[in-house]
Amino acid sequence: MNDASPMKKQMAEKTAGTAGANGSALRLEKVSKTFHQGENDLAVLQSVSLNIEPGELVSLVGPSGAGKSTLLHIAGLLESADKGEVWIGGKPSSKLNDLGLTSLRRSTIGFVYQYHHLLPEFSALENIVLPQMLAGIDRQVAGKRALELLDMVKLADRAEHRPGQLSGGEQQRVAIARGLANAPAILLADEPTGNLDPETADSVFAILVDLVRNVGLGALIATHNLDLAARMDRTLRFEHGRIS
Numbered sequence: 115m116n117d118a119s120p121m122k123k124q125m126a127e128k129t130a131g132t133a134g135a136n137g138s139a140l141r142l143e144k145v146s147k148t149f150h151q152g153e154n155d156l157a158v159l160q161s162v163s164l165n166i167e168p169g170e171l172v173s174l175v176g177p178s179g180a181g182k183s184t185l186l187h188i189a190g191l192l193e194s195a196d197k198g199e200v201w202i203g204g205k206p207s208s209k210l211n212d213l214g215l216t217s218l219r220r221s222t223i224g225f226v227y228q229y230h231h232l233l234p235e236f237s238a239l240e241n242i243v244l245p246q247m248l249a250g251i252d253r254q255v256a257g258k259r260a261l262e263l264l265d266m267v268k269l270a271d272r273a274e275h276r277p278g279q280l281s282g283g284e285q286q287r288v289a290i291a292r293g294l295a296n297a298p299a300i301l302l303a304d305e306p307t308g309n310l311d312p313e314t315a316d317s318v319f320a321i322l323v324d325l326v327r328n329v330g331l332g333a334l335i336a337t338h339n340l341d342l343a344a345r346m347d348r349t350l351r352f353e354h355g356r357i358s
């Protein structure tokens with residue numbers, strides 16, 4: 115990785131461009147979400163507001179069942195809020211139709227799950243090329259970028275391996291690279307090292323943090339691990355539907 119990297123330059127430009135709108139990579143304003151289950155109403159998010167600046171690395175901690183995944187899914191435009199507004203890179207989302215949401219999600223949001231969700235029949239490289247092609251990027255350009263991302267997660271020599279030929283930590287590093295494929299404004303990660311043994315979790319997390327810092331994008335990362343959370347710029351504690 116060097117300073118002249120086209121990937122880094124593109125991400126920096128994109129982040130700078132999106133920051134112009136209101137200076138924020140991700141903003142939630144009074145977001146509420148209630149699940150209705152039979153007779154019961156479960157108010158998972160109660161008027162949650164938060165703001166993440168470009169380049170800011172923020173952890174989201176809270177007990178299991180607190181609503182961290184729901185919050186990330188709503189921030190990632192994978193699920194809709196009942197009330198409130200979500201801005202990604204300065205763009206409001208609540209009035210968009212499905213097509214508009216998909217397009218905004220593809221171009222501005224990177225998502226990393228606890229499980230890698232890589233396509234088993236495709237190589238590591240192809241798994242990073244595909245989301246770019248879905249966003250309309252030329253195959254050759256996408257391939258070059260995918261290799262650069264694999265290099266950033268220290269897996270350039272595993273480009274042709276399929277997920278089944280990689281270790282758990284390596285699979286998750288490919289998933290992280292894939293999350294950055296379309297140069298997002300914000301990276302959302304839901305317990306990205308939760309399936310790994312402590313030592314591997316530690317090294318994968320270090321790579322994730324380096325990568326996010328290096329390209330200067332905003333990141334919101336849910337984790338159970340308070341040691342990992344402490345390595346970020348700021349921690350949001352989430353409990354009983356609210357951020358304390």
Ligand SMILES: Nc1ncnc2c1ncn2[C@@H]1O[C@H](COP(=O)(O)OP(=O)(O)O)[C@@H](O)[C@H]1O
Pocket residue numbers: 149150151156158176177178179180181182183184185
């Ligand atoms: N689709 C759904 N329908 C009903 N309840 C749900 C749904 N998704 C999540 N929940 C409930 O919402 C609460 C928060 O879940 P979740 O966001 O997964 O929490 P966390 O990620 O912090 O463990 C849990 O009690 C869960 O059972």
Ligand SMILES: [Mg+2]
Pocket residue numbers: 182183184304
């Ligand atoms: Mg969860």
